[in-house]
Amino acid sequence: MNNQELEALRNVSARCVARELAEIAFETYHGSKHPSFPVDIFAVLKHFNIMYKFLPLDNSEGMYIPDKDGSVPVVGIHYHRPYERQRFTAAHELCHHLRDYNTAMASPVGSRHPIEVYANEFAAEFLMPTIYFLEEVDKIVNPSGFVDPEKAISLARVFGVSFESAIRNLHHHGKINFEPTPSFFKSFGVLKKAKDLGIEDLDSTYLRNIIDSYSYIPQADTSPLWQRMKKTLIYHDNKLEGVDMEIEAVAEICNDMRLKLHSSEYYQQYKNNNNIVETVGHIFVYDHVAATKEVPDRYAIKDLNKRLYSLAPSADLMGEYRQTDNEISGAIIQTTQPRLIENDMYQLDKDIDDYISECENRSFVDCMELAVRIHHRLAQIHPFEDGNGRTSRALMNWLLKLKGLPPLYVESESKQEYLEAMKEADGFNYEPLNLLFMRRLLSSMVELNSRIEIGVRSA
Missing domain, CATH: 1.10.3290.10 (Fido-like domain)
Structure with a gap:
């Protein structure tokens, strides 16, 4: 990505709601190419000249270190989290790079701070762009126009997000007829249902994406x-x-x-x-x-x-x-x-x-x-x-x-x-x-x- 494109995104970020900024960033990245899903968010970070590192973070999902004094911007991602969560964190930290680029940031687990809520909404839209998300939803709605929770499992696989993220995005778009409460997610048993339905995980795809864009620094044999x-x-x-x-x-x-x-x-x-x-x-x-x-x-x-x-x-x-x-x-x-x-x-x-x-x-x-x-x-x-x-x-x-x-x-x-x-x-x-x-x-x-x-x- 050239500096002019990045500057343009940063200039517009101050007057955009989160999902609008995500839409603009998504279109800037893909240009005239038709996107494929799940989005390779780690290739996106590389395109934005962001180095990402997997770290054993304690109470944070991720962190962002800005590009000051000619240094490379760095995103840290919690190493011990599920791949879908790591993908979401990567998109979340991309938002900080576009909007909160003057300050080093940590993203605490479960934070409701407005800056973090904004970045979460950005991440959801970047990984599940509305126009493409609703196209997939139209394929699986029931006669009442809603998506059954079991169908949301395959929907989550399409976009490479967690079941919870898919359900919350369906709720945002009015495509489920229930409140996605913590008790719902706890009792649903998504792993068992996915296995029963024969829905395979995408671990191989996620790992390939993570590794191929990773900035690994080889170590000398004296290290x-x-x-x-x-x-x-x-x-x-x-x-x-x-x-x-x-x-x-x-x-x-x-x-x-x-x-x-x-x-x-x-x-x-x-x-x-x-x-x-x-x-x-x-x-x-x-x-x-x-x-x-x-x-x-x-x-x-x-x-x-x-x-x-x-x-x-x-x-x-x-x-x-x-x-x-x-x-x-x-x-x-x-x-x-x-x-x-x-x-x-x-x-x-x-x-x-x-x-x-x-x-x-x-x-x-x-x-x-x-x-x-x-x-x-x-x-x-x-x-x-x-x-x-x-x-x-x-x-x-x-x-x-x-x-x-x-x-x-x-x-x-x-x-x-x-x-x-x-x-x-x-x-x-x-x-x-x-x-x-x-x-x-x-x-x-x-x-x-x-x-x-x-x-x-x-x-």
């Missing part, structure tokens, strides 16, 4: 935030494979073995302790992934596996393709036969080359989905005697790094969800796996960009 995440990642990634070892509990042992290798005073004592040996090896893997300037290929994949077991008694045998058949517990496909591994890895190399050549021009989520598929395919091939899961996830994180994205890890508590999603991917349904990793990608983005100091006042 304290990265060092902290590396420990968490290695703990959960190991635990997925049955290695239950808190790095902090053996920090001195792991650090001494990492630095001195076989010369460590602890090596003879712990060389047969798989938990410690593989934990140290995993540190080697992610130190390499974080520091290397190289791009991965099938030879680099061998090297990752070898690093994982570099202190194991059988280190010389690791990083080489297996010579015996094996299987993945619970999988619906057979792993590659030993005599075909070389060929399958050659084909995987081509997929990696395609990723590298295309990632610069693809969105964050597109790149993540490609990296997830490559990780899944490597796990299917299962080229090594052991460590295939950790090697495939390390490769995925290496690929994400090439796009400037943070590493991902599956929390050990989500192991069953991950295994079920991998099984679905065996049958070429990648959606559950993509959704799981989109959630993890956003989590990593937030965690690694968490140190933001913001001072605001409440309306």
Whole structure:
């Protein structure tokens, strides 16, 4: 957005009611293009040159920091709220950017301050523009001209808002014949009714919108935030494979073995302790992934596996393709036969080359989905005697790094969800796996960009 358009919107904001300002802003953003719904509100923020960050806010839905002294305006959004609420908050803070742009603002939960009420009305109109909202309403009204509450669930999905927002907007337009009281929302049971009606959520769409416009700042491998995440990642990634070892509990042992290798005073004592040996090896893997300037290929994949077991008694045998058949517990496909591994890895190399050549021009989520598929395919091939899961996830994180994205890890508590999603991917349904990793990608983005100091006042 150019400065003239923004200035024009700000000039008109002082004499507009909230819904009128939202209508003008909506038309300014879309121009002559026909809008699609749900509105990608995060792309809208990006268009308005607003940086948004997801933050663990306590008593506020969001916050707005103005663009003073040449700085970039920032919107903070409560990280632990439902996606529909986060979308509404994003539109709410956009209103502050257009109308209250000289003051840093916090948006307290449930505030009835006139400034906040105005911004709520703006958000409702921007996400559910009257002309398009009433077009959808006309499709679902009952013979009396009203919308039944059950129909409002699908209406909320069309516009990417909460059921409560849809009902309140219907009430505003006189399209329901009851008062939407707190007791109504409490007793309605929208989640159960949506499930009973077969109405799917839009989490995948919402996450794609959030991630693709997110202003993520990559962290150096020396960053304290990265060092902290590396420990968490290695703990959960190991635990997925049955290695239950808190790095902090053996920090001195792991650090001494990492630095001195076989010369460590602890090596003879712990060389047969798989938990410690593989934990140290995993540190080697992610130190390499974080520091290397190289791009991965099938030879680099061998090297990752070898690093994982570099202190194991059988280190010389690791990083080489297996010579015996094996299987993945619970999988619906057979792993590659030993005599075909070389060929399958050659084909995987081509997929990696395609990723590298295309990632610069693809969105964050597109790149993540490609990296997830490559990780899944490597796990299917299962080229090594052991460590295939950790090697495939390390490769995925290496690929994400090439796009400037943070590493991902599956929390050990989500192991069953991950295994079920991998099984679905065996049958070429990648959606559950993509959704799981989109959630993890956003989590990593937030965690690694968490140190933001913001001072605001409440309306």
